[in-house]
Amino acid sequence: MGEPGRGTAKTLDRGLLVLLAFQHRTEWGVSELARELGLDKAVAHRLLTTLAHRGFVLADPDTRRYRLGAAVGVLARAAERGGTLEAAARPLLTALARELGESAILNVPHGAGYRTALAVDATGPMRYSAIVGETLPAHGGAAGHAIFAFYPDDDVRRLLGAGPLERFSDTTVTDPDELRALYARVRRDRVSISHGEYDLNVTSVAAPVFAAGEVVGSLVVIGPHHNVTEKIDTTIARVRGAAESLTRLLDGGGAEE
Amino acid sequence: MGEPGRGTAKTLDRGLLVLLAFQHRTEWGVSELARELGLDKAVAHRLLTTLAHRGFVLADPDTRRYRLGAAVGVLARAAERGGTLEAAARPLLTALARELGESAILNVPHGAGYRTALAVDATGPMRYSAIVGETLPAHGGAAGHAIFAFYPDDDVRRLLGAGPLERFSDTTVTDPDELRALYARVRRDRVSISHGEYDLNVTSVAAPVFAAGEVVGSLVVIGPHHNVTEKIDTTIARVRGAAESLTRLLDGGGAEE
DNA sequence: AACGCTGTTGCGATAAACGCAACAGAAAGG
DNA sequence: CCTTTCTGTTGCGTTTATCGCAACAGCGTT
DSSP: OOOOOTTOOHHHHHHHHHHHHTTTOSOBOHHHHHHHHTOOHHHHHHHHHHHHHTTSEEEOTTTOOEEEOHHHHHHHHHHHHHTHHHHHHHHHHHHHHHHHSSEEEEEEEETTEEEEEEEEOOSSSSOOOOOTTOEEETTSHHHHHHHHTTSOHHHHHHHHOSSOOOOOSTTOOOOHHHHHHHHHHHHHHTOEEEESSSSTTEEEEEEEEEETTEEEEEEEEEEEHHHHHHTHHHHHHHHHHHHHHHHHHHTTTTOOO | OOOOOTTOOHHHHHHHHHHHHTTTOSOBOHHHHHHHHTOOHHHHHHHHHHHHHTTSEEEOTTTOOEEEOHHHHHHHHHHHHHTHHHHHHHHHHHHHHHHHSSEEEEEEEETTEEEEEEEEOOSSSSOOOOOTTOEEETTSHHHHHHHHTTSOHHHHHHHHOSSOOOOOSTTOOOOHHHHHHHHHHHHHHTOEEEESSSSTTEEEEEEEEEETTEEEEEEEEEEEHHHHHHTHHHHHHHHHHHHHHHHHHHTTTTOOO
């Protein structure tokens, strides 16, 4: 978390830092927040009132504490429509598909699962054709594992719900404990590999994409089982590399940390 | 869209206006945006670079145009976890439930449907008990209609998908044309009433909640058919009033138009 | 090649944000 | 019950950061 840098607006930067502070804590008081960010109480107060005027934060009239407002949700919906992620990922997906000769897909979390946001099909005759827009449940497929392995444990528990997990094929992981162990391996390797969790004889390799420290999607290369396993090492390296590139892109070219 | 006002940070306010400009357009160039907001090119440029440094916008390296960045998505997830809306709605829900003697519910859009975010059950013996966290498809129930009637037509078409709509009871609206007509009525009346779309002999009255001009959820009063219809007029008035109050709250107490 | 556009940087004047301090209200503690 | 110590809020002089003009460079078009 560095200094604003040259040619940037300091006041705005501080305001954005205030907003980002609501990542670790849902509620902030003025003094509390000022201490956290090393600001004067008066400054924090002014920033918060400005943010409140535009709906980015909301002050509880009773407790005088602030929470994130509705404007961020509205903007998030606009961002989803606008397809920022898709635009940034497109060149990487085409590169992956060309280099490896298999279909490359971008998935994003959506509701209680994940959605196929963008797909570049392989050129060969034997190719996996993804349905863009399709939503799949969280616990199925390498793409899902690469995303939800990096979700907070509470969120995962909530998303998976109380009921038993649906089984799509022989290799679908339906046992919560087993899924948790799988997630631990995915977190360690930063890659997830699945064999025929949805479609038989199909293998996919997925890597997580992050932004601002949180997972925002996953990159997948998917194709016929023997094709992918044949070149599994390079596939893993390429997918992971592409995902890391995308993460760097999303974080603005690498100014922070 | 008024002036910043007293005791607020002007630079931050301008930066937030820049962010909000991405509501009507997904991509902005520097000059374009400067004209739109009446700013100097240099100012717009500085604001955009600071926003980019923190990941709120993302510059396409080729076209030099800006889109919303990943930070807004991250914040939106934090806002959802934090339950800003729930906190603001709680007192209104309890008031509704007490005054009308029926259960009051807050619903929010979630994935391709809507989720029960908060519920205050009626105190009587014959009460509807909502399952908090449950996700229902967009086309079912007054709560859903009150939300998705105010979605852009393109989004609605995408959400409802290509396939036929699932039927839950005799009164479920499954015909797209019929649904569109229903939505028109809901937009006109700012209220939606449904009889037994999910559960037989249950009637619900729902009104939309807005923030920054976009629908962010719906308030519902739900109970046994004859109980609700008996006092339908006051119920409609109360639900609509509560929804409008919540909208005002979310917009920061009424600074903006 | 000249033009119109774009995005980007420099720099001085000025207006705005800073941050100290003082104030009020609430909660906590004796 | 009064004191203490937080809290959030406002005023105001100083300074600093922002403004906005202008000049510059990179493209695409006419």
